[in-house]
Amino acid sequence: MNSFLFKLRFTAPVHFGLPDSALSLYSSGETFCADTLFSALCHTALSLWGPERLQKLCAQVREGTLRLSDAMPWQDETFYLPKPMVEGKTADRELPAAERKAMKKLRWLPVEAFDSFVCSLAGEQPFEARRYAVEFGCAVETTRARITEGEDTVPYAVGTFMFAPDCGLYILAQCANESQVDMLRTLLEALGVSGIGGKVTSGCGRFVLEDEIDLGAPFDSQTEWFSRALTGEHTRYLLVTASLPREEELDETLTDASFGLIRRGGFVQSDTYAETARKKRTQYFLASGSVLARRFAGDLYEVGGSGAHPVYRYGCPILLGVNL
Numbered sequence: 001m002n003s004f005l006f007k008l009r010f011t012a013p014v015h016f017g018l019p020d021s022a023l024s025l026y027s028s029g030e031t032f033c034a035d036t037l038f039s040a041l042c043h044t045a046l047s048l049w050g051p052e053r054l055q056k057l058c059a060q061v062r063e064g065t066l067r068l069s070d071a072m073p074w075q076d077e078t079f080y081l082p083k084p085m086v087e088g089k090t091a092d093r094e095l096p097a098a099e100r101k102a103m104k105k106l107r108w109l110p111v112e113a114f115d116s117f118v119c120s121l122a123g124e125q126p127f128e129a130r131r132y133a134v135e136f137g138c139a140v141e142t143t144r145a146r147i148t149e150g151e152d153t154v155p156y157a158v159g160t161f162m163f164a165p166d167c168g169l170y171i172l173a174q175c176a177n178e179s180q181v182d183m184l185r186t187l188l189e190a191l192g193v194s195g196i197g198g199k200v201t202s203g204c205g206r207f208v209l210e211d212e213i214d215l216g217a218p219f220d221s222q223t224e225w226f227s228r229a230l231t232g233e234h235t236r237y238l239l240v241t242a243s244l245p246r247e248e249e250l251d252e253t254l255t256d257a258s259f260g261l262i263r264r265g266g267f268v269q270s271d272t273y274a275e276t277a278r279k280k281r282t283q284y285f286l287a288s289g290s291v292l293a294r295r296f297a298g299d300l301y302e303v304g305g306s307g308a309h310p311v312y313r314y315g316c317p318i319l320l321g322v323n324l
Helices: 034-049 051-062 097-105 111-121 178-194 221-229 247-254
Strands: 002-010 066-068 072-075 078-082 108-110 137-146 154-163 167-175 207-214 236-239 261-264 283-286 299-302 312-315 319-322
Touching (some): 002 178, 002 221, 034 051, 034 066, 034 178, 034 312, 051 066, 051 299, 078 111, 108 111, 111 221, 154 167, 167 178, 167 207, 178 207, 221 319
Antiparallel strands (some): 002 167, 002 207, 066 167, 072 078, 072 167, 078 108, 236 319, 261 283
């Protein structure tokens, strides 16, 4: 498998729904999961090329020749990873109060600081969490108007997130051949025009594909780290895709694992599926940042119901080998 990093720069606010928020309209996350990305890529493929290429895209996932990560943040030239869900040998009480608070709030680690963080977990050296506390943008609330014929206009608030000028998101992708890379590049460029996430008809979620990095040809310490982590066998793996093992993989995957769960739900985004809005089947995935002792394949899960066509949710992982 060939591994690539796609760097996205957002040119508009974004509205990424929070999985456990009852007021998702009024708030927004700063990243999105791989199933959201894959769904958007499927809609884009259908719009560009029709159902035959859409089926080909799904087949590549089932065959294991296409893998995607969740979106993760970058700032300037620095790429960030989710903080591993593991506990260190140093008890929290041994740290100063300010450092304990900073460590609990820390969600993202620079790639270049990841190994230092691992050493701190083993009690080999301290880790200054406050040094790596970064804000990638800010929450913005905008007011929209709901206009219904024959009724008064009703204002409502929409929560969005605006990235700072020097920040954005990146995704990792693993492809079997160059034609898949070309297809993914085309889909991402087209998706950037229409936008990803919620409220795209209002202009949210638009981005440009700023850079594409072949991780098989590393050129600095960050790309070398990714190249090592994405190849070979390792004692532990950092999950960077919200994903779900198949039923027959579940017990083995969770053995000796340190993991969190994330709810995946939402509505079917299709005009031809049913006459009224239908919800997808809710599932709980292993969250990005989980640490596993074994690889798993995952699957493309059917989450529709009795509509006019199948509805799939992407649930296959990208795993980074780490020395935890």
